Amino acid sequence: MKDKILGIVPARGGSKSIKDKNIVPLNGKPLIYYTISESLKAQTIDRVIVSTDSPKIAKITESLGAEVPYMRPKYLATDTSKTIDAVLHLLDFLAKTENYEPEIVVLLQPTSPLRKSLHIDEAVGKFLKSDAESLVSLCRLQEPHPYKLKIIEDGLVCPFFKNADSSIPKQLLPDVYRLNGALYITYRSTLYNYKDFFGKKVLPYIMEDCYSVNIDSPIDLKIADLILKEESGEF
Numbered sequence: 001m002k003d004k005i006l007g008i009v010p011a012r013g014g015s016k017s018i019k020d021k022n023i024v025p026l027n028g029k030p031l032i033y034y035t036i037s038e039s040l041k042a043q044t045i046d047r048v049i050v051s052t053d054s055p056k057i058a059k060i061t062e063s064l065g066a067e068v069p070y071m072r073p074k075y076l077a078t079d080t081s082k083t084i085d086a087v088l089h090l091l092d093f094l095a096k097t098e099n100y101e102p103e104i105v106v107l108l109q110p111t112s113p114l115r116k117s118l119h120i121d122e123a124v125g126k127f128l129k130s131d132a133e134s135l136v137s138l139c140r141l142q143e144p145h146p147y148k149l150k151i152i153e154d155g156l157v158c159p160f161f162k163n164a165d166s167s168i169p170k171q172l173l174p175d176v177y178r179l180n181g182a183l184y185i186t187y188r189s190t191l192y193n194y195k196d197f198f199g200k201k202v203l204p205y206i207m208e209d210c211y212s213v214n215i216d217s218p219i220d221l222k223i224a225d226l227i228l229k230e231e232s233g234e235f
Contacts, residue, residue, distance in 0.1 A: 133199020
């Protein structure tokens with residue numbers, strides 16, 4: 001089916017943690033370059049659209065080969081705006097102006113610059129072979145394990161989980177995972193039914209730590225830069 005799978009890259013202009021975060025330089029290129037480049041390489045993505053309220057981001061995006069069919073309204077690009085609302089707004093716009101209604105949506109956040117086209121294609125392939133409503137990317141949480149987390153109550157250290165035994169060797173603890181933000185895949189119908197990227201049946205796609213850096217602070221940029229330099233053989 002032509003244009004069955006749509007890749008959406010959400011990239012608002014504002015950011016408090018890092019100014020112009022989505023286009024901040026990373027190893028000589030704007031951050032968003034890495035997500036657009038790999039999504040365009042992916043064999044399973046039929047179309048790549050960037051949702052942004054920023055003319056600067058839009059200009060860079062189009063120069064990289066992705067589409068910006070319209071500018072996202074400012075009320076959907078605040079610090080408290082939800083990505084799902086911007087995605088649904090974009091889907092409504094595409095349905096109304098182009099009669100374009102993709103069956104599957106892949107959310108590709110530009111803050112995951114180390115995700116590769118291989119990951120996209122593997123994850124989409126896994127999703128298509130399943131009867132799940134959604135797929136999300138995860139990486140194993142190394143330390144600290146949730147059983148070892150603490151809180152402070154009345155000035156005293158207490159376990160976060162009341163019945164957790166923090167003395168258990170980590171080798172005996174169950175594996176736990178965190179969302180790494182790199183991939184969210186779901187049906188268009190699921191987005192409208194649940195107003196969320198999570199359906200009732202969600203598949204995991206496990207990624208290694210080295211591909212799971214999520215840019216939220218300057219130290220994340222430094223880590224990603226080191227990994228990219230190592231990949232390119234710069235040291």
